[in-house]
Amino acid sequence: MNEFIKNEYERLVKYYGAAGGDTKALLSKNYASMVINGNKVLAKNSTKGIIIEAEKIEDGVYARIRIKKGYKSKNPVHLCFGMLPMEGRQYIRTEIFAEEESEVKFIAHCIFPNAVKVEHIMDSNVKVGKGAKVEYEEVHFHGKEGGVKVIPKTRAVVGEWGMYNSTFVIKSGRAGFVDIDYEVRLGENAKSMLLTKIYARGDDLIKANESVILEGAHSSGVIKTRMALRDKAKSEVIGKTVGLGAYSRGHVNCTEIIMDDAEAIASPVVMANNPKAKVTHEAAIGSVDKKQLLTLMARGLTEEEAIDIIVGGLLK
């Protein structure tokens, strides 16, 4: 590693630790990992069963991650995507292929602590082989300015008896502008759960468009959204589940708390063309529950402190 890259790497790792990331794992040879700052791959590590390749492309980075057939990774794969300068555009295209019967968990930290005008664009294709299990957890750490645009797009295809679960979290710092576009296609007996948890403040704007297509018989999917919005923040959430396979089960569940002048729109869409499929939805948008507030205030918390506890629980 040259001196400049080493410097940058160390700074990012420091933020990674401060953001709750496991720095030991990130630096260990026993963990597959990849660290990207801006459009530069600072480090990557493959292991016996997980091969990580990355190359620079014209406008960003192209990364391929392959989990070998039957390899069940005990250690999670750590990914760190950062942008330390105040301005910039990060574009990362990834191909994740979990081969037959493999198992893996990704822990991705996206770190934009100084963002004034930062764009983070992710374009992921995920292929989950027969009987394979993939968990993808993405946690964001933004600065106080709200100058981040986060545009993640994922297309996942899950083979029979496979599983793909994803969790997307922005709780610390200002969310900024978020535009999530996820689509998961499930084969026979495959499962998926898409969970999104966002705390939006100021003039943050959150768009989330998530779909689970239940193609295979007996497939099942859940889209769960939890949001808290304050100030003038806005959200538009579309959770869509389509029941095509016989005995497929889909559910969309959205709960949002709005405070101050915040606004939220939630549109659960349930569709089916197979009479043996069953897709359901529930959506609740409202202010902080009065009784919850009063209960905590009767224990001596101020209204603000009580709201923090309630919102903290919802986004946990």
Add this chain to the structure above:
Amino acid sequence: MMLKVENLRIVREGKEILKNVNFEIAPQEIHLVLGINGSGKTTLAQAIMGIYPCEGKILFEGEDITHLSVWERARKGITLAFQEPARFEGLLVKDYLMVSAKNKSISKLEEVIKMVGLPRNILFKEVGDNLSGGERKRVELASVLLMEPKLAILDEPDSGIDMLSCKLISEVIERMKSMGTSVMLITHSEDMINIADRATILCAGKVVASGERDEIKRLFKYSPCPLKR
């Protein structure tokens, strides 16, 4: 006096719910509030906690608290347990209890959880829909106990709880008293009535009698609500 309520009047949606209510609770007293459904017990309890605006005066340890907010009253040592406690998604029982606990050690939490008849592992469950009604009520009682308040207002702590546990809860309330807490107790259960020192009968938003427990109990049996709304 620990608590003194003077000429309390509450109007909600144009309807006079409490009329000229006067009553007192002494230090370390279990004060029972009796009354048929709709007589105004819950409204009175919540007014003392500061949940509704009211006319009249509420004195706590001699200090006028009528214009204090809910949390300011709580910080002075008053708390209330709702008849139907709220549920909190994502909040673990242990974290919920930590909110009110004066002594924030896990061993103290364990002690209190045991005292209200709950298993230790409940500490790691959510205060959500996964708890039964009875469990949720006991968690609430534990939360009140941990706060070590000067005045605990308990709105039907026995409702939705089986007979056997009712006895246990009575013991917990007596324990609160022995630790120096005054209790305003709203209940219909005979067992619980018998732990009270004094009692007040509310009827159609008015106090119709107040005095020693046995005397009030007799009066209430004879004529639970002599007034019409």
